Amino acid sequence: MKKAARLKGKKEFDTVFTEGRSWANNFVVLRAVPNGAGVNRYGIVAGRRLGGAVVRNKAKRRLRAAVSKIAVGEGWDIVLVARKAAADTDYHTLEKATKDLFARARLLGEDKRAE
Secondary structure, three states: OOHHHEOOOHHHHHHHHHHOEEEEOOOEEEEEEEOOOOOOEEEEEOOHHHOOHHHHHHHHHHHHHHHHOOOEOOOEEEEEEEOHHHHOOOHHHHHHHHHHHHHHOOOEOOOOOOO
């Protein structure tokens, strides 16, 4: 994920949390708000209740990898919050759960990559 595609700072995260809509499953909470720009920006959060630093970083890496494989429509600020179950599951389950959330939120765009 490029630096331009990241949410930075408390103010940007707070905007998504206060103004955005929310969708959730057992593994991930997705919050999204339109940003009016032609680019998506992502923030990934793993709180301390998830586990130690190693566990939190592993969950964030897996979510980042899952998001990179999903074609999302343009113009959104998106925050993904890892839940406790995300630390105990395998990558493929987490990827499927994340893709299902994007589909429920109707944020999927055209697939630009040939798979």
